[in-house]
Amino acid sequence: MTPELAWFKSSYSGSQGDDCVEVAITEQAVYVRDSKEVSRPHFAVGREEWSRFVGFATEV
DSSP: OOOOOOOEEOTTSOTTSSSOEEEEEOSSEEEEEETTOTTSOOEEEEHHHHHHHHHHHHHO
16 A cells, blocks of 8 residues: 655756656655646655666766
């Protein structure tokens, strides 16, 4: 069962509201969803994997 998630919009999302990614962080994982389609399924990745992804994405 997924815990109650506290979603927040990524600071890298577009300012026009067109490219919005929301994340929710728990002790076990980081959950990701499209803020325009919140009824669609979200996905989860481990915190270590998320950290590697963010590190790579901010270098590009």
